[in-house]
Amino acid sequence: GVEDRFSILYFQKNGISNGTLYKKTFIEHFEQAPMYVAVLTFLGFGVGTVFGYLRDFMRAWGLEKRNVATEREQQKDFVPLYQDFENFYTRNLYMRIRDNWNRPICSVPGPQFDLMERVTDDYNWTFRFTGRTIKNVINMGSYNYLGFAETDVNALKTVTIELQKYGTGICSTRQEMGTLDKHIELEKLVANFLGVEDAMVFGMGFATNSMNIPALVGKGCLILSDELNHTSLVLGARLSGATIRIFKHNNMQSLEKLLRDAIIYGQPRSRRAWRKIIILVEGIYSMEGSIVRLPEIVSLKKKYKAYLYLDEAHSIGAVGATGRGVVEYFGMSPDDVDVLMGTFTKSFGAAGGYIAGRKDLVDFLRTHSHSAVYATSMCPPVAEQIIRAMKCLMGLDGTTQGLQRVRQLGKNTRYFRRRLHEMGFIIYGNDDSPVVPLLLYMPGKIGAFARRMLEKNIGVVVVGFPATPITESRARFCVSAAHTREMLNTVLNALDELGDFLQLKYSRYSKSSHPELYEETRLELED
Amino acid sequence: MAAAGAGQQWVLVEMVQAFYEAPAYHLILEGILILWIIRLLFSKTYKLQERSDLTLKEKEELIEEWQPEPLVPPVPKDHPALNYNIVSGPPTHIITVNGKECINFASFNFLGLLDNEKVKSAAQASLKKYGVGTCGPRGFYGTFDVHLELEERLAKFMRTEEAIIYSYGFATIASAIPAYSKRGDIVFVDEAACFAIQKGLQASRSNIKLFKHNDMADLERLLKEQETEDQKNPRKARVTRRFMVVEGLYMNTGDICPLPELIKLKYKYKVRIFLEESLSFGVLGEHGRGITEHFGINRLSGQGYCFSASLPPLLAAAAIEALNIMEDNPDIFQTLRAKCERIHKALQGISGLKVVGESFSPALHLQLEESSGSRENDVKLLKRVVDYCMNSGIALTQARYLEKEEKCLPPPSIRVVITVEQTEQELDKAASLLKEAAQSVLN
Numbered sequence: 002g003v004e005d006r007f008s009i010l011y012f013q014k015n016g017i018s019n020g021t022l023y024k025k026t027f028i029e030h031f032e033q034a035p036m037y038v039a040v041l042t043f044l045g046f047g048v049g050t051v052f053g054y055l056r057d058f059m060r061a062w063g064l065e066k067r068n069v070a071t072e073r074e075q076q077k078d079f080v081p082l083y084q085d086f087e088n089f090y091t092r093n094l095y096m097r098i099r100d101n102w103n104r105p106i107c108s109v110p111g112p113q114f115d116l117m118e119r120v121t122d123d124y125n126w127t128f129r130f131t132g133r134t135i136k137n138v139i140n141m142g143s144y145n146y147l148g149f150a151e152t153d154v155n156a157l158k159t160v161t162i163e164l165q166k167y168g169t170g171i172c173s174t175r176q177e178m179g180t181l182d183k184h185i186e187l188e189k190l191v192a193n194f195l196g197v198e199d200a201m202v203f204g205m206g207f208a209t210n211s212m213n214i215p216a217l218v219g220k221g222c223l224i225l226s227d228e229l230n231h232t233s234l235v236l237g238a239r240l241s242g243a244t245i246r247i248f249k250h251n252n253m254q255s256l257e258k259l260l261r262d263a264i265i266y267g268q269p270r271s272r273r274a275w276r277k278i279i280i281l282v283e284g285i286y287s288m289e290g291s292i293v294r295l296p297e298i299v300s301l302k303k304k305y306k307a308y309l310y311l312d313e314a315h316s317i318g319a320v321g322a323t324g325r326g327v328v329e330y331f332g333m334s335p336d337d338v339d340v341l342m343g344t345f346t347k348s349f350g351a352a353g354g355y356i357a358g359r360k361d362l363v364d365f366l367r368t369h370s371h372s373a374v375y376a377t378s379m380c381p382p383v384a385e386q387i388i389r390a391m392k393c394l395m396g397l398d399g400t401t402q403g404l405q406r407v408r409q410l411g412k413n414t415r416y417f418r419r420r421l422h423e424m425g426f427i428i429y430g431n432d433d434s435p436v437v438p439l440l441l442y443m444p445g446k447i448g449a450f451a452r453r454m455l456e457k458n459i460g461v462v463v464v465g466f467p468a469t470p471i472t473e474s475r476a477r478f479c480v481s482a483a484h485t486r487e488m489l490n491t492v493l494n495a496l497d498e499l500g501d502f503l504q505l506k507y508s509r510y511s512k513s514s515h516p517e518l519y520e521e522t523r524l525e526l527e528d
Numbered sequence: 529m530a531a532a533g534a535g536q537q538w539v540l541v542e543m544v545q546a547f548y549e550a551p552a553y554h555l556i557l558e559g560i561l562i563l564w565i566i567r568l569l570f571s572k573t574y575k576l577q578e579r580s581d582l583t584l585k586e587k588e589e590l591i592e593e594w595q596p597e598p599l600v601p602p603v604p605k606d607h608p609a610l611n612y613n614i615v616s617g618p619p620t621h622i623i624t625v626n627g628k629e630c631i632n633f634a635s636f637n638f639l640g641l642l643d644n645e646k647v648k649s650a651a652q653a654s655l656k657k658y659g660v661g662t663c664g665p666r667g668f669y670g671t672f673d674v675h676l677e678l679e680e681r682l683a684k685f686m687r688t689e690e691a692i693i694y695s696y697g698f699a700t701i702a703s704a705i706p707a708y709s710k711r712g713d714i715v716f717v718d719e720a721a722c723f724a725i726q727k728g729l730q731a732s733r734s735n736i737k738l739f740k741h742n743d744m745a746d747l748e749r750l751l752k753e754q755e756t757e758d759q760k761n762p763r764k765a766r767v768t769r770r771f772m773v774v775e776g777l778y779m780n781t782g783d784i785c786p787l788p789e790l791i792k793l794k795y796k797y798k799v800r801i802f803l804e805e806s807l808s809f810g811v812l813g814e815h816g817r818g819i820t821e822h823f824g825i826n827r828l829s830g831q832g833y834c835f836s837a838s839l840p841p842l843l844a845a846a847a848i849e850a851l852n853i854m855e856d857n858p859d860i861f862q863t864l865r866a867k868c869e870r871i872h873k874a875l876q877g878i879s880g881l882k883v884v885g886e887s888f889s890p891a892l893h894l895q896l897e898e899s900s901g902s903r904e905n906d907v908k909l910l911k912r913v914v915d916y917c918m919n920s921g922i923a924l925t926q927a928r929y930l931e932k933e934e935k936c937l938p939p940p941s942i943r944v945v946i947t948v949e950q951t952e953q954e955l956d957k958a959a960s961l962l963k964e965a966a967q968s969v970l971n
Contacts, residue, residue, distance in 0.1 A: 079798045080769045082708060103666055107673040109659040117673060143663040143670075144837075150659045160660060161652060167618040168642050169651050169846040171635070176609050176928040177943070178625070178634040182616045205696035207836035212698075217600065232835040240730055264594045265587050277596040305591060308599050339599055346837040350661040352695065365600035368609040374928050375723045376698040381618075382651070383840060386660040462668045 024332045029291055029431045030422075034507045038442050042472045045444045046094075053093030090466075098448035099125040101463055107134060109152045110143040112483040116460065135458070139488050141478045142462035146319040146435050147406045148483030149350030149390045160385045167381035175367070179378040187384045191355050194391050195325065196335045199364075200357035202387075203372045204379045206314060206344030207233040209354030212371035214310070215241040217340070218279055223263050225256060225307070226281040229289060234281050234312060243279075244268070250289070253297045256280070260305045278307040284316025284327040284343075288469060288477070290430020290438050292320065295327050299337045310340040318348025319435050324394050324407040330433070351386040353379045410435055410482035413489060417480050420493050425506035429475070437478040439496075439505070446503055447474050453502075457495045608907065613925065618643065621949040623923050630923035631954050633944055638811055638890045639853075639860055640949035647849045654845035662838045670838040678844045681851050686817055693847075695839040698724045701804050706732035708800075709771050716750055716799065717773040718742065719936045720780045725773055725804060726935055734771075738935070741781065744789045747772075751797040770799040776808030776818050780927075780938045782885020782892050784808065811890055816854050816861050864890060864948045867955060871946055874959035880970035881913075881962070884941065893927060893941035894962070896970075903931070906940045909969060914942060916965035922958050 059065040100121060108115040118133040143150065151157075163183070173179035184202060191200040203209045214237030218224060222243040226234065228250040238245050246263070248255040260278065267274050280302060282293045293311070302309050313326045321329030326343070328335050335341060340362065344354040356366060367373055394403035414435045421428050427440040441447055444465060451463045465474035480489075500506045547555075582590075603610065616624045620643040623632040641647055654674060664670035675693060682691040694700040705728030709715055713734040717725065720741040729736050737754075739747040758765035772794065774785040787803075794801055808818040854860075865888045872887040875894070885892040899906055907926065914924045927943045946955075 079800065080766065082769065082800075102668070103671050104669060105671045105673055105676055106669055109657065110661075110663045110669060111659075114669070140669065142668050145663045150661060150663050152656060152659050154656075157655060157659070161655060164651055164655060164842070165648060168620070168644075168648055169843055170637070170642050171619060172637045172642060173619065173635045173925070174928065176612060177925040178613055178615060178619060178623070178632075178923065180612050180614055181619070182614060185614065205699060205836065208696050208699050211702075236731060240727065261587070261591065265582070265590050274594055275596070277599065279599075306594065306596050308596070344837075346661055346663065350659060350663060352661050352837060352840050361602060362600050364603050364610060367612075368603050368607050369930065371723065371727070371930060371933070372698070373609070374930050376696065380843065382655070382842065383660060460669060 023296055027292075027294070027431070031289075031291075031429055032427050032508060032510065034427060034440065034442060035509075038507060039472050042442045042444070042474075046471065049094050049097075049444060053089060056093060057089070094444070096125050098451075100128070101448060101451035104460070105130075110140060110145060110150050111152075112140055112145070112148065112481055112485070112488060113137045114140045114143070114460065116455075135455075138455070138458050138460045139484075139492055140460050140481075141492060142460050143481075144315070144347035144479055145350065145481045145483065146315075146348045146410055146479065147324070147350075147390070147394070148481050149348070149386075149393075151350070151483075156389070157386075159389050160382050163385040164382040169380055169382065171378050171380055173377065174375060175373040175378050181378070181381060181384075183381045183384045183388075184378060187379075187388055188355075190388055190391050192357055194395055195328075195341055195357050197341060197357045198360040199362075200355050201363050201366050201370070201373075202345075202353055202355045202379055202384070203370075204353050204376060206346050206352070206354035208372055208376065209342060209344070209356060210234050210312065211237040211240060212376070213342075213356055213366060214238055214281075216366060216369045216371060217241075217310075218243045218277065221268070221273075221276040223275045223278045224281060225259055225263075225278065227251070227283065227286075227293075229286050230281055230283060231287070231312065231314070234283070238281065250286070251291055251294055253294060253301065256298070257301055260301060260307060264305060278305070279310055279339075280307055281310050282312070284311060284313035285319065285431075285434050285436060287315050287436050288438065288464065288475075290428075290434045290436040292316070292330070292431040292434055293327060295331045295333060295338075299333065303337075308339040309337075310342065311338045313341065313343035314354075315347055315436060317343040318394065318407075319410060320433055322407070323404060324348070345383075345387045349387050349390040351383045351390070353383060353387070406482040410480065413480045413482065413484055416486075417478070417489055417493070421496070422508070422510075424493075424497055424500060425508045426496070426500060427508045435480040437480060438475040439478065440507065441474045441476055441505060442472060442507075444474060446505065449503055450476055450499065450505075453499055454495065457499075459492055459495055608911065608926075609928070613923075621947065625918060625923050628918065628921070630918060630921045631950065631958070632923050632947070633950075633958055634923050634925040635947075636807075636891065636945055637947045637949070638864060638945070639816075639850075640947050641850050641853065643949075644850075644853065646853065647846045650849035651842040651846040654842040658841040660842065661840055664838070665836055666838050672838070672841045672844070674841045674844040674848065675838060678848050678851075681848055685851055685855065693839055693844070695836060697806060698727075699836070701725055701802075701806075702728040702731065705729060705771075705773065705802065708802075709734045709769065712767075713769040713771065714754060715771045715773060716747060718775070718778075718785070720778050720938070721773060721775060722779045722804070723930065723934060725775075729773070741778075742783065742785060744786060744793070748793060751793060751799065755797065770797070771802055772799050773802040773804065776803055776805040776812060777889055777891070779807055779891065780893075782889040784812070784886060784889070807889075807891055810854060811861070811864065812888075815858050860948050864946070867948065867950060867952075868946050870952065871944070871955045871959060874956060875944070875962065878963050878966045880966045881942075890946040892944045892946075893938075894944060895939050895941040899939065903940060910940055910942055912969045913962070913965040916969060917958075917961050920961055922961050 056065065100119065105117045106114050107117050116135040116138050118131045118135055119128045120131055121128050171179045187202055188200045191202065192198060210233035218241045220242045224238045224243045224245045226238055226245055226247055228247050246259050248259050263275055263278055266272065280298060282298060285292055298309060317326040318324045320327055323329065328338060339358060341357045342354065345351040392398045396403055414433060418428060418432055418437060421437065421439065429438045429440065430436065441450055441463070447463045447465050451461055454461045461476050461478065463476045469475060613625050619632065619635045621632055621640065623630055658672060662670045662672060679691045679693055683689065694703065701724045705725070709732045711733040714737065715729060715734050716737050716739060717729060718741055719738050737750050739750055772790065774790060777784050790801060793799065805818040810816045812818050868890050869887050872883060872892065875883045880897055881894045882897050883892055884895050896906055896909065900909065910926055914926060917924050925943055927941050929937060931937060
């Protein structure tokens with residue numbers, strides 16, 4: 002109780018006392034639940050495991066039907082693809098609540114969407130579609146921050162034209178015959194948008210990380226990666242062959258210690274100096290909702306001469322006064338970051354990724370990136386969607402629609418988070434982050450939460466182990482600029498009801514019990 | 529209660545008695561040991577790594593002095609990849625490269641579906657309904673009914689139980705391999721495997737054994753060696769999975785893998801086959817099913833599948849339409865094959881260039897018969913041949929590789945791609961132009 006109260010004040014204090022680095026207050030919450038919650042969570046997993054063993058036993062002895070994919074007759078004596086114990090978790094725990102993931106939809110993933118109704122006759126081993134659609138489910142799960150996932154004919158006019166002109170494919174790589182005039186146009190626009198010299202675009206966001214980090218660093222280099230970095234960053238770091246060291250999530254002391262030790266002691270055993278040191282961080286961490294402490298990282302990197310690789314997959318378009326990401330959010334210059342990376346999937350409603358920075362960096366990637374040599378380039382209609390979304394954001398289409406979307410997202414985010422805090426849920430992350438994780442903790446509540454929200458016609462995303470620590474299962478909401486106040490209120494009312502029913506209101510700092518803690522933040526929120 | 533108390537007392541008396549009866553040296557030894565333990569508990573722990581002789585000032589100096597390499601090494605201005613070809617408009621049969629209209633012999637548009645009206649209208653319909661992006665990975669509302677439909681159609685077309693689709697061609701094999709093959713497993717892979725396979729293998733951290741390209745004897749030798757290893761340690765062998773990775777139609781050499789022999793080896797040595805068919809799908813076989821083989825597919829794992837946004841629905845709809853076209857017009861495969869054979873024959877006998885690839889392969893390589901000695905010069909020579917052809921209206925490209933990253937770097941070559949849309953005159957024109965170019969540049 003005492004411990005986490007201190008951490009909230011610490012973060013508030015941090016924002017104000019480091020006034021020289023932070024131009025606005027930086028408020029993040031990571032409240033810890035009471036002890037009994039952790040105990041009950043482990044108990045829940047324990048019960049699940051015991052039942053899992055029981056069912057495995059029954060299946061092995063033929064008392065229960067085996068539904069797992071089995072080998073073909075001719076391959077019966079091959080080494081099995083999956084050892085039994087590797088799949089224990091999948092078979093016995095995940096399978097029970099599997100219906101909450103991979104839910105197919107049949108409409109545009111806007112603020113509301115249509116789900117295909119799915120039923121299971123054998124406890125989630127197989128599904129069948131009833132043919133009915135659940136219409137107008139409020140979408141709190143898709144990454145549609147600025148609402149560009151739309152089917153409005155006027156909005157998609159240019160995309161339709163380009164699709165007709167160019168078709169859907171490229172059939173070649175960037176270095177062979179796959180560089181179209183559309184790519185050049187898009188790259189110039191991205192560079193202009195971010196305020197850097199040059200940019201390069203790739204067909205897939207995940208691959209942007211996994212194929213370019215190996216091109217930038219290799220053996221003899223050091224990668225300092227945040228604890229909670231995305232799989233694509235981890236894969237790219239591993240494929241590069243450099244040494245990887247992890248620092249605690251968003252913890253500047255941990256990072257500084259690693260930097261100092263790296264420079265002072267050099268490479269392990271040989272004591273040679275490191276060729277270069279690169280820090281991998283994300284703009285917004287999608288599982289925590291936290292925003293990177295960019296000003297402090299930049300001052301550290303300048304002091305120790307390291308390089309900074311910023312992955313803005315979730316933050317580009319979503320934060321910042323004009324949607325230009327965390328660099329703008331903290332009032333810094335894009336020259337402070339060496340490699341600006343981001344994706345177009347989330348805020349721009351398209352697909353693909355980019356890397357931007359100085360011209361020599363981008364030229365190097367044009368020649369040495371794995372993607373430029375071996376992977377097909379981005380297809381033209383998708384490129385056009387990004388162009389029109391970016392022009393809208395920059396105001397180049399003659400309207401202020403872009404700015405309105407960014408502002409609406411900010412308003413929606415702050416409103417949503419404030420109401421959830423008031424109700425007494427434990428929410429992680431920064432007050433300005435549109436990704437809102439709501440902690441559920443217990444495994445039984447994961448399934449119950451998602452299913453009951455669907456009954457109320459709201460689609461949510463729930464995540465558990467192994468994507469999150471075992472005791473911290475959560476539901477993750479993605480606020481969108483396209484959500485209206487009514488939609489948000491519907492969701493909030495449903496959450497209120499469900500929170501009481503499932504006893505999810507773990508927070509000890511709800512507004513009702515501690516009004517004085519919220520007095521000062523109130524002033525920030527009304528705008 | 530009283531009995532317990534009496535029992536405790538009795539034990540205590542025993543202890544005191546033992547103390548008095550023990551020999552002196554025993555007591556002294558125990559006393560010394562106890563004192564030693566107390567000393568160890570209270571002494572300061574020291575870390576082996578920390579050099580306690582570095583003062584704070586020295587540390588600051590080290591930090592001050594250290595200079596990293598520049599983030600990226602400078603790239604020469606005349607690097608071929610910086611002066612890339614820019615295509616204006618769609619890369620269809622007639623392509624406008626660097627402002628000049630040419631016949632396209634460089635894009636992998638084998639069945640000519642890039643410009644197909646039906647494919648485009650299917651994509652348009654999907655665009656109207658779904659917008660462009662999916663805004664999420666497959667697990668979180670990124671699964672659309674078009675994805676499920678495409679997967680069903682693919683499974684039916686390829687005559688397998690199930691299929692899954694990825695949103696990026698490179699990521700498909702690069703994610704699928706590490707999903708099945710983990711650290712400790714053994715993978716036998718052909719030398720000429722493409723870069724995506726190499727990256728997949730690197731990510732899987734398994735033991736890689738390369739065998740010479742299409743050399744079944746070499747592969748059998750490696751398999752036999754593995755078998756003798758297994759007999760030494762049968763317990764480990766029971767849990768080590770074995771895989772073989774081959775391509776249907778090799779991108780780097782244009783020939784096919786001998787699948788029947790591979791299947792024989794598979795059952796003999798109990799190895800599973802991974803077949804990469806990016807070039808052979810829609811090309812080989814009577815109905816374009818490629819070189820097929822059954823494979824059980826798991827939908828849950830595979831990093832590029834779980835953690836990445838799904839394929840935009842308009843592309844999925846276009847793919848479904850393409851499959852429809854392939855199923856409705858099975859004679860295009862025969863037509864394509866005939867064209868391949870025609871140009872393969874026509875390109876034989878060009879002095880200075882040799883054709884690499886099977887006669888029915890729609891992606892050929894033209895390599896220099898005699899290398900000049902340095903790769904750079906070879907590349908320059910081939911560039912002149914390509915430029916000659918481009919100036920006369922045939923678009924070609926050199927095959928590009930990451931020279932420092934490939935395990936077995938193929939020699940420089942010109943890539944020739946045959947599509948079903950090229951007419952016979954155009955094929956003949958291309959062949960004769962290449963002859964002329966080779967004459968003027970290489971002789």
